Amino acid sequence: MSWLRKRKETEHRNIQEQLSAYLDGELLPREREAVEQHLITCSSCRWNLKTLRQTVQWTSELPTVRVPRTFTVPVPARPVPAPRRWRFVPVLQGATALVALLLFFVIAGDAMLTGFQPVTMRRPETQALPVEATSLAEARGAEVTATVLVETVVVEKEAEGLMLQEAPAAEEPAAEEAARMLEVAPAETATVIVGEEIRATMAPAGGGEGAEDARAEESVGEETVAVEAAAPAPLPSEPSLAEEAAAVLPTATTKAMIAPTLAPTATTEAMTAPTPAPAPTEVAMPPPSAQVEVGEALSVPGREPASEWRHGLKPAVLMGVRWVEYALGVLLIVLVGTTIGAMVWRRSKR
Amino acid sequence: MDEDALIAAAQKGDARAFNQLVILYQGLAYNVAYRILHDPEAAADATQDAFFSAFRAMGKFRGGSFKSWLLRIVTNACYDQLRVKQRRPTSSLDNLPVEADHTFYLEDTSELPDEFVERQELNQVIQVGIAQLPIEQRAVLVLSDVQGLSYQEVADVLDISLGTVKSRLSRGRAKVRDFLLEKGELLPRRYRLSGEPETEHTGGHAQ
Numbered sequence: 001m002s003w004l005r006k007r008k009e010t011e012h013r014n015i016q017e018q019l020s021a022y023l024d025g026e027l028l029p030r031e032r033e034a035v036e037q038h039l040i041t042c043s044s045c046r047w048n049l050k051t052l053r054q055t056v057q058w059t060s061e062l063p064t065v066r067v068p069r070t071f072t073v074p075v076p077a078r079p080v081p082a083p084r085r086w087r088f089v090p091v092l093q094g095a096t097a098l099v100a101l102l103l104f105f106v107i108a109g110d111a112m113l114t115g116f117q118p119v120t121m122r123r124p125e126t127q128a129l130p131v132e133a134t135s136l137a138e139a140r141g142a143e144v145t146a147t148v149l150v151e152t153v154v155v156e157k158e159a160e161g162l163m164l165q166e167a168p169a170a171e172e173p174a175a176e177e178a179a180r181m182l183e184v185a186p187a188e189t190a191t192v193i194v195g196e197e198i199r200a201t202m203a204p205a206g207g208g209e210g211a212e213d214a215r216a217e218e219s220v221g222e223e224t225v226a227v228e229a230a231a232p233a234p235l236p237s238e239p240s241l242a243e244e245a246a247a248v249l250p251t252a253t254t255k256a257m258i259a260p261t262l263a264p265t266a267t268t269e270a271m272t273a274p275t276p277a278p279a280p281t282e283v284a285m286p287p288p289s290a291q292v293e294v295g296e297a298l299s300v301p302g303r304e305p306a307s308e309w310r311h312g313l314k315p316a317v318l319m320g321v322r323w324v325e326y327a328l329g330v331l332l333i334v335l336v337g338t339t340i341g342a343m344v345w346r347r348s349k350r
Numbered sequence: 351m352d353e354d355a356l357i358a359a360a361q362k363g364d365a366r367a368f369n370q371l372v373i374l375y376q377g378l379a380y381n382v383a384y385r386i387l388h389d390p391e392a393a394a395d396a397t398q399d400a401f402f403s404a405f406r407a408m409g410k411f412r413g414g415s416f417k418s419w420l421l422r423i424v425t426n427a428c429y430d431q432l433r434v435k436q437r438r439p440t441s442s443l444d445n446l447p448v449e450a451d452h453t454f455y456l457e458d459t460s461e462l463p464d465e466f467v468e469r470q471e472l473n474q475v476i477q478v479g480i481a482q483l484p485i486e487q488r489a490v491l492v493l494s495d496v497q498g499l500s501y502q503e504v505a506d507v508l509d510i511s512l513g514t515v516k517s518r519l520s521r522g523r524a525k526v527r528d529f530l531l532e533k534g535e536l537l538p539r540r541y542r543l544s545g546e547p548e549t550e551h552t553g554g555h556a557q
Contacts, residue, residue, distance in 0.1 A: 020520035026501055051543045055527040058541075059480070059495040062473055064377065065384050068394055071376045071401045072369040 012042060019049045023056060089346055092339040099335055103328040110321055357416055361408045368405050375417065376401070378497065379424045385492040386428045388481035392435065393428075400427040418506045425489050425508065432485060468538040475537060479529035480522075487522035494519055 015038040021027050022035045039046055351359075351370070359367030379400055383393035400423045411419055480488055480496075493499045493507060494515070501515045508515075527543065534542040 017517070017520055020523050021516050024501070026516065047544070051527050051531070052523055054543060055476075055523055055530060056495050058472060058530075059476055059491070059523075059526065060498065062385070062476060062496055064381055065390075067376055067380045068390060070373070071379070071394075071398050072372045073365055073401060073405045075365040075369065 011038065012045065015039075015042070015045055016048060019045065019052055023049070023053055089339070089342045092335065092342055096332065096335040096339050099328060099332045103325065103332055106321065106325055106328060110325065114318065353416065357408075357411065360405070361411065363408075365405070368408065371416070372401050375420055378417070379420065382421060382424050382492055382497060383428050383431075385477070385480060385496050386425065386485075386488055387431055388477060392431045396424065396427040396431045399430070400424040403427065415503070415506065418503060421493065421507045422509065425493075428489070429485065468541065472537055472541040475530060475533050476526065479526040479533075482529060483522050483525055487518045487525070490515055490518040491522040491526070495523070 011034075015035050018027060018031060018035055022032060027035065039049065351367070353371070353374070356367045356370050360371060376397065380393055380397045383396040383400070384390060387393045387396060400420070403426075404420055404423050407423070480491060483491060489508060490504055493504045494501070499507070501512055501519075504510075504515045504519075505512050510518075530537070531543050
């Protein structure tokens with residue numbers, strides 16, 4: 001019977017080892033059944049189970065100990081704002097570089113196109129007029145009538161092949177109108193019109209003096225007088241003539257603008273033209289821009305009018321460019337100051 | 351923010367999010383370390399080390415139970431503490447410092463209710479009994495019986511099989527029980543285990 005005894009001993013040991021899992025309900029149904037069968041007959045295992053159960057019970061009732069401190073890991077001090085602050089300086093540096101580059105290109109473009117030609121501002125006509133008159137006198141000399149002058153203007157224009165179509169004044173309606181009129185109208189017509197205009201102008205001012213007979217010095221003198229006397233001048237006797245003259249007026253003015261080489265001649269007309277202008281109240285005054293242009297054309301008498309226009313930029317555009325240069329320069333100075341300040345501040349922060 | 355969001359943020363290096371996880375789990379982590387190491391300072395060190403390691407290793411966390419993942423790091427930190435400090439011998443049941451701990455627990459307890467004081471004594475003996483276990487059995491017993499993890503969870507934490515969990519737990523419990531029997535005379539009567547099993551069984555137990 002010893003084999004049965006040995007078998008029982010083995011079973012007892014196996015059951016003992018399974019009592020722990022039996023307590024936790026972690027046995028397979030077959031194993032659990034075997035344990036329960038064994039427990040019926042084995043008091044040792046019953047005691048074993050009972051004491052184990054008590055031990056596990058007490059162990060599970062061990063109190064939770066209080067945490068002596070927190071175990072957090074150190075958080076880097078303000079991780080988010082720090083990089084944002086550092087990004088500030090590169091942006092400033094970039095902006096400074098950009099503005100510097102922009103300024104360089106604008107200045108380079110200006111230099112190449114215009115050679116930094118100074119932009120002359122509008123001058124008072126009272127100043128311009130004597131200069132014009134003198135230059136006219138020098139350029140033309142004696143024995144030239146106003147009408148002849150106008151004729152010469154037209155003829156010279158055509159002879160020199162001055163391209164009215166490609167004139168920069170194309171932007172201006174007045175100039176376009178002038179160009180159209182000049183192209184369409186025969187030279188004689190234009191001459192006649194202008195001549196009439198001048199005659200009309202001079203009639204009240206210069207009395208009976210004929211335009212054809214007028215000598216240059218005299219005529220210039222008369223013209224100047226006429227211009228000065230323009231404002232108080234009485235209405236012309238023939239309103240139609242005055243109107244016609246007024247209609248021609250922009251043309252004459254524009255001619256002065258677009259034909260700077262002929263400035264002395266053309267401007268004479270231009271300066272003469274305003275005389276009847278105040279007379280017909282209904283007729284519009286020459287556009288202010290045209291006046292400015294005339295003033296500017298006058299301000300460069302005879303010597304450099306061609307170079308003034310060579311770059312193809314209107315003085316207004318040129319002025320704009322100069323202002324952009326100025327603004328960019330100021331912005332660059334501000335940016336450089338701010339950037340250096342920011343860099344110094346950052347270094348001191350470190 | 352729920353736990354998954356905190357974990358996701360912590361994986362991107364967000365220390366604040368990770369610290370919220372620390373707040374959630376530091377109680378569990380410290381208690382496991384304390385029961386395994388039976389030393390408040392060593393337990394605190396192990397817990398702190400574990401959280402540092404966990405923060406560094408967040409990128410390696412591949413889903414699943416964060417609790418199990420963290421507890422594995424905690425138990426490893428406990429092993430490191432034991433290895434480095436060679437704190438206590440765990441082999442012999444005879445070298446127990448129960449007396450000293452026991453007297454410590456009996457200091458100035460006159461104001462406290464008897465039952466509370468007696469329970470403290472029992473807890474102390476159990477704690478020392480656990481501390482005497484081999485480290486493998488100790489870890490399993492602490493996770494299972496003290497913290498109430500299932501066998502499967504214990505297996506996951508310690509990366510061992512279910513069978514190993516079962517056998518280690520069985521031996522560990524038996525040893526703690528034996529320790530309680532051995533120190534029974536130190537315990538209040540109500541916490542003494544009944545001394546001897548009935549001898550009606552005639553098996554090999556008597557050997």
